Amino acid sequence: MTKLFGTNGVRGVVNQELTVEMVTRLSSCIGNTLGKELAIGRDGRISSQMFYNAAVSGLLSVGCNVHDFGLLPTPTLQYCIKHLNLDGGLMITASHNPPQFNGVKVVAGDGVEIPRSVEEVIEEMYFSKEPKLVSWDKIGKKYSRDVIDIYINEVVSKVDYKKIKEKKFKIALDPGNGVASIVAPLIAQKLGCTIYTINSDIDGTFPGRESEPRPDNLSNLQELVKTTGSDLGVAFDGDGDRSIFLDENGEILYGDRSFALTAKDFLNRYPGSKVVTSVSSSNAIVEVVEKAGGSIYWTKVGSVDISRAMVENGIMFGGEENGGVMYGLHNPVRDGSMTMALILWIMANEGQSLSNLVSQLPQYAQLKDRVKCPNNIKEQVLKLLEKKVKAPKIDTMDGLKLFYPDGSWILIRPSGTEPIYRIYAESDTLEKVTKLVEENKNLIEETIKQLVS
Ligand code: MG
Numbered sequence: 001m002t003k004l005f006g007t008n009g010v011r012g013v014v015n016q017e018l019t020v021e022m023v024t025r026l027s028s029c030i031g032n033t034l035g036k037e038l039a040i041g042r043d044g045r046i047s048s049q050m051f052y053n054a055a056v057s058g059l060l061s062v063g064c065n066v067h068d069f070g071l072l073p074t075p076t077l078q079y080c081i082k083h084l085n086l087d088g089g090l091m092i093t094a095s096h097n098p099p100q101f102n103g104v105k106v107v108a109g110d111g112v113e114i115p116r117s118v119e120e121v122i123e124e125m126y127f128s129k130e131p132k133l134v135s136w137d138k139i140g141k142k143y144s145r146d147v148i149d150i151y152i153n154e155v156v157s158k159v160d161y162k163k164i165k166e167k168k169f170k171i172a173l174d175p176g177n178g179v180a181s182i183v184a185p186l187i188a189q190k191l192g193c194t195i196y197t198i199n200s201d202i203d204g205t206f207p208g209r210e211s212e213p214r215p216d217n218l219s220n221l222q223e224l225v226k227t228t229g230s231d232l233g234v235a236f237d238g239d240g241d242r243s244i245f246l247d248e249n250g251e252i253l254y255g256d257r258s259f260a261l262t263a264k265d266f267l268n269r270y271p272g273s274k275v276v277t278s279v280s281s282s283n284a285i286v287e288v289v290e291k292a293g294g295s296i297y298w299t300k301v302g303s304v305d306i307s308r309a310m311v312e313n314g315i316m317f318g319g320e321e322n323g324g325v326m327y328g329l330h331n332p333v334r335d336g337s338m339t340m341a342l343i344l345w346i347m348a349n350e351g352q353s354l355s356n357l358v359s360q361l362p363q364y365a366q367l368k369d370r371v372k373c374p375n376n377i378k379e380q381v382l383k384l385l386e387k388k389v390k391a392p393k394i395d396t397m398d399g400l401k402l403f404y405p406d407g408s409w410i411l412i413r414p415s416g417t418e419p420i421y422r423i424y425a426e427s428d429t430l431e432k433v434t435k436l437v438e439e440n441k442n443l444i445e446e447t448i449k450q451l452v453s
Contacts, residue, residue, distance in 0.1 A: 004126060005119040006417040007302045011094050011103035014047040018102055020054040027058025027090065028131035029122045030106055034114075035087025039107075039145075041069040041077035043093040043179045043239045044202035047102045051092045055104070056142060063134035066142040071202070072151075073179045073240025074105060075335035079154060080147040082111030082331060096212035096237040099205050105239075111331045112311055113304045152183055155338050156190045158330050159345040165192030167348045171340075172196045172233040172246070174221040176211055177203040180240035184337045191344055196228045211238035213323070215252045222250035231347065232354050236336045241303075242323040243336030245343060247355040255323030256282040258343060260361045262325050265346045266317045267292035276309045276318035276326075278302065279401050280411050280424045284362045285319075300398035301413060307332050365430040367437050369423040370415075371444045377451045378414040381421070384447045385412065389440070402440075410436050412444060 004010050010026065012018030031038060038059055042048040059066050067086060069077055074091050081089045087109045094101035106122070108114045114122075125131060171193040175181035181200040188195050198220055199208030209217040213235035225233040225246050233246030245253045263275050263285060272293045277285055278301045286296055297315060299305040306318045307326060316328035324334035327342060343354070350357060373381060382399065389412075391402035399413025399421075408427035415422050421444055427433040 004123045008095065008113065008304055009103050009105035011097060011101055011417070013100050014102050018051075020050060023051045023054040023092075023104060024058040025131065026104060026122070026126055027055040028062045028133070029125040030088075030090055031059045031062040031064040032125060032131050033118065033122050034106075035109065036064055036140075037067065037086045038064045039067040039069050039077060039081050039084075039086050039089030041072045041074070041089070041091045043074075043091070044071060044177070044204050045094065045099060045102055045238075046204035048092045048204065051102055051104075055090060055092060060140040060142065061133050062131055062140075063138045064140045066140060068142055068144045069147050070144070071179060071182065072148060073183055073337070075241050075331065075333055075338065076148065076151040076183055078107050078111045078333050079151050079331045079335075081107050081109065083150060083154070084147070085109070088114070091239070093239040095239045096242070098211065110311060112307045112333055115308050116304070148182060152186050152190065155187055155330065155341050158327070158338065159191075159341045160348065161191055164344050164348045168192055168194070169232070169344060169347065170194045170196070170228060170230040171344075172198075172221060172224040172228055172230040173200065174198050174209070174213070174218065174224070174233065174235040175200050175240070176213060176236060176238065177201060177206050177208050178211060178236055178238040178240060180236035180243075180336055183240065184234070184236060184340060187337050187341060191341065193344070196224055196230060198224055206238070213237055213242070213244040215254075218244070218246065218252055221246060222252070225250040232343065234336075234340050237323075240336045241334040243339050244323045245354065247358060248353050249355055251355065253354075253358055254321070254366075256284055256321040256366075257358050257361060258323060258339060259319040259321065259325055260284045260288050261346060261357060262327075262339065262342050263317060263319065264288045264292065264361070265342070265349075267294050270316070273317060274313070274315045276306050276313075276315050278306060278320055279395065279398050281321050282366060282426055283364055283407060283409075287362045298397060302416070303334050307334075364426045364428060365433045366424070366426045367433045369437050369441060371421045371423065371441055371448070373414065373419060373421050373444075373448050374452075375419050377448070378421070380451055381444070381447050382414060384450070385444065388443060388447065406432075408432060408436055410440055412440060
């Protein structure tokens, strides 16, 4: 059987890897699997309306009633599915991918992406069975529902909005022409902020910057923070589930900074709590959590694995190093706007600038890299590597994670979506981490050559 679902939902290049026919069939399979009352939403991509219509038809054909949420961020759809007690739903989005991509994220009735086991049920039906179409008189109905206000009010209610309002923060927002522009400015406004925006018109060609916020494409937001004298800047990815923060000097804070800061604050409020994160996360998170008497629950790399581990174990905080923070007291999924509200709350509570708050967090030198590797030999490569690598402690939860006595570590894992091996490494100095990556990169390349020749 071929795989349909990647690390987070189904993705592909429009009209090549992902077609209207596929989305219609997939949606019918989703409808058959999840239940009768399903929500649907979409991002602002050029092809999203086309796939949206296909998905609605697929759902109606198997007798589902479709709650049409329209254009909105993924976390807004997720929260409102839970809030309205629906059976689940789907989002037409390719998240942060380039404009030629689109995809489908599938959400269960608890407001979280479906578990891997349910993905497998849907895949099996898609490839080897037929969805059960209903007779003409059982075809579902479609209802338009405006849920944006529900979500905005719920996010605001999860923080001390009065305290934040008093501070009269200035905030610079860059939704990257994505759907975060529907909710983030309104939330900031309710929190009493003066708002400056760039790239805030929804445009599926992403003219302002690439849809994935990265240090190399946020120079306009840096300028905006500086010229307006803002207290912080926030950049969102295309579907609004991830946010990257800039301090008052326009310095870009990597995702693990906002994750560590919000985790530290959560542990202050709920001492001894567990925090879920994946094996690619920084020691900074471990230190912050353990120092506050908490502990880490480790998962494989992937936001769905983290969210589902939170649900299964009743853990209220989680996150990943790429700017995805999961606040379980709201909804255990990545939510860029909820994270923005949490950061504002921390700034208001502590009465300190964002740069000051971040300077108190532990910091390590990190590197990410990649090695090309054909998909069909990835597993063999991993088996050979396991025999070759040398480290006092090795974890095999997701690829190979090697730990060294000085606290350095390196994670080598086959990508679930691309023909590459991903490398993540961390140490106390850039020199050490560079050496660690170089040595292991050579080892991976040698191993691949050995198998290819
Ligand atoms: Mg996203």
